[in-house]
Amino acid sequence: MLNVDARWTRSCKAALTTSMEKGSNPVATKPLTRPTRLASKPVFFFSSLLALLIFYNFVPQCHHAVQSFFTLESWADPSPRVELKQGTFIGTHLDNENHPVPVEAFLGIAYALPPTGERRFARAVPMPESREVFPATDYSLRCPGKQLLRIPGTPWLESSEDCLTLNIFRWRGSFSYQKKLPVLVYIHRGAFNRGFAAMHDTASMLAWSEEPFIALSFNYRIGALGFLNSQLTEKEGLLNLGLHDQKLLLEWVQDNIEAFGGDPNDVTIAGLSAGAHSIGHHIMDVNEERTLFHKAVIESGAATSRAVHPANSKLHEMQFEKFVAQVGCSGKKGSEILSCLRQAPSEVVTAAQTTVFDEYNPSVRWAWQPVIDDDIVSRRPLDAWKSGKWHKVPIMTGFNHNEGTMYVPKKVQKSDEFNSFFATLLPQLGKAGLKKLAELYPDPAKAESSPYVDTRNLTDLGIGEQYKRVEAAYGHYAYVCPVRQTADFASAGQEPPVFLYHWAVNKAVIGGANHGDQIWYETMSPLVRNVSPTHDEIARRFNSYVTSFIVTGDPNTLQGRKAISRPRWGKFSEGKKTMVFGAGNDEAAGGSQVGVASEWVDDEWAREECKFWWEKSEVPED
Structure with missing residues (x-):
């Protein structure tokens, strides 16, 4: 007493x-x-x-x-604390001078048991209940894959199969607000073979929003560990494990996000490239009757990007057999193969999946990709669009002007090499398809009027005469046209609104407006904002459009910090117009042209080429 x-x-x-x-x-x-x-x-x-x-x-x-x-x-500001069924978590405060409002974070929270041992090559298992108290102050290790970024002495850039974790960010004090806040779930990029949650500065994106929301990023299994596709794994019900990780995460959000101040009935999923492809597949998942998300930001990707093969396609079977051999499990049959793969050392599995990926990388016929599984991906994505049956949610989507520069061979010199690249990538094109391709993308060596004539010193740049031509054609095939296809299908018949953008900021001498460039602007990185006042304005506009969409479902509602002036972004159904960012700006590439920060215009760029690619996407490869 x-x-x-x-x-x-x-x-x-x-x-x-x-x-x-x-x-x-x-x-x-x-x-x-x-x-x-x-x-x-x-x-x-x-x-x-x-x-x-x-x-x-x-x-x-x-x-x-x-x-x-x-x-x-x-x-003293106490560490943020949250109680969940799986335990109590003590978060941290982020110290970042780039954040206009203070942000608190809960880092490295597991949403599934470690997918190791017998749980390797199996669907993830949710976390059990616990009364323990856990620190949530550091990012977890990332999932094993062909990871490119390595910095000695940075623990969270190391890899571990115990990687199924999430990170949550919120404005400091936002939990005390009287209403539940909108939620952002960000799905990272990486060709389904690399990448990790922390590569996207979700906290900075949140900090620059005019109004608060709860932001979440997470890891999912990549490479063969996440997408080991074959007749055997199809028989065992083990396809697209990485997509199932993502779905389990969305289920976790529904069960737990209220404890952080979030609204489970107002969830936006966002992602770039592989993250965007993933979102496309979740939108098409008609087998999922629950509403796990309510809006989508799909950047440089779509469900129809590249070919989505059946699990037993010749390509996947070849890649699977080579992987099994690399691990040392050849000669075994059926379930014995899986048992052998589960017992192999993690470093052996990682090396094997990387070896197979590297073999197919030059042709861009990548290993370890989503496949038709009669579950999340129950049909060809194009067939799904045509059926009219998908999760109809408001969508913001867009493409970059030079989507292909990162992926195609730089020293393509002859027209025969151009033809060979696409004949290998898309065998179903045939001679007639290659002929039409040459008409749409005129050979710069033969046609002076070709838009792919490059008058720069190509030797100094280290690129071939056909480089601009092959990167344009591949960028249209893999990214631009699938995104336009999403906008066309999803906006038909007065469906929920679609907002389309075209990223045109010339950021690099060779790369141009490269795949993924917009992320630096979306997250308000000083690296791009400090280039010039125009780049700062582009970043502020893009961040305010995206965060306004996350909070309200409309990119125009919130004006962003400092109430910046920006044009209205209309629905794509209003005349099929596009918001073009940074047209004519080449300051980051060493030029002096300021261009236009953003404008909503009739943008017919690549429309004719897309008609060709859409027609060819009608023909399945397998």
Whole structure:
């Protein structure tokens, strides 16, 4: 039982806290865009100070409480804490000068048991209930794959199969708001063979939003560990494990996000490249009757990007057999193969999946990709669009002007090499298809009027005469035209709104407006904002459009920080117009042209070429 002095101390602390809260932070009726300054309410401040003096002079038992109230310890911001069925998690505060509002984070929370041992090459298992307390202050290790970024002494850039974790970010203090906040779930890129949650600065994207939301990023299995596709894994029900990881994460959000202040009925899924392809597959997943998401931001990708093969295609069987041989499991049959693969050392499995990927990388016939599985991907994506049966949600989607520069061989010199590249990539083209391809993409060596004539010193740049031609054709095939296809199908018949963009900022001498460039602007990275005032404006506009869509479903509702001026972004159904970002700007590539930050225009770029690619996508390869 408390003694009198203890009760007085507790009462004094409560009174002091209440007094100061009433004077400086009125209860918000909606999420605040920034903290209210104490000095903006001087009357309340001085009345609160007077109350403290009265307590101190006339109530001796309050002396200690008043003194401790003003110590640094009493004002220290405690670590954020959240209680879930799987345990209690203690988060951290992010210290980043680029954040205009402070952000708190819960890092490295597991959403599934480690997929190791007998759980390797199997569907992930949800976390059990627990009463333990766990630190959530550091990113987990990333999933094994063909990871490109390695920095010695950076633990979270190492890899481990125990990698199925998530990270949650929120404005500091946002949990106290009276309404649940919208939720963003970000799915990382990486060709389904590399990448990890922390490669996207989701916290910075959130910090620059005009209004708060709850942001989440996560790891999922990649490479053969996530997409070991073959007749055997089809028979065992083990296809597309990486996509199933993503679905399990979305289920976790439905069960747990309210504990962080989020609204499970207002979830936006967003992603670039492989993340965007993934979103396309989840939108097409008619076998999922639950509503796991409500809006989608699909950047440089689509369900129809590249070919989505049956699990037993010749290509996948060849890749599977080579992988099994590399691991050392040849000569075994059926379930014995899986048993052998599960017992192999992790480094052997990782090396084997990388070896097979590298063999097929030059042809861009990548290993370890999503396949038709009669589950999440129950049919060819194009057939799904034509059926009219998919999850109809508002969509923001877009493509970059030079999507192919990252992937095609740079020293393509002759027209025969151009033809050979596409004949290998798409055998179903045939002679007639290759002839039409040559008409749509004129040979710069034969036609002076070809848009792919390059007058620069190609030797100094290290590129061949056919490089611009092959990167344009591949970029259209793999990214631009599938994105346009998404916009066309999803906006037909007065479906939920679709907003289409075209990223045209020339950021590099060779790369141009390269695949993934927009992410630096979306997250308000100083690396691009400091290039010039125009680049800063482009970043602010793009971030405000995207975060407004996340919060409200409309890119125009929120104006962004500092209430920047920007054109209205209309629906794609309004005349099939596109928001073009940075047209004519080449400052980052060493030029002096400012161009236009953004404008909503009739954009027919690549329309004719896309008609060809759409026609060819009608013909399945296997």
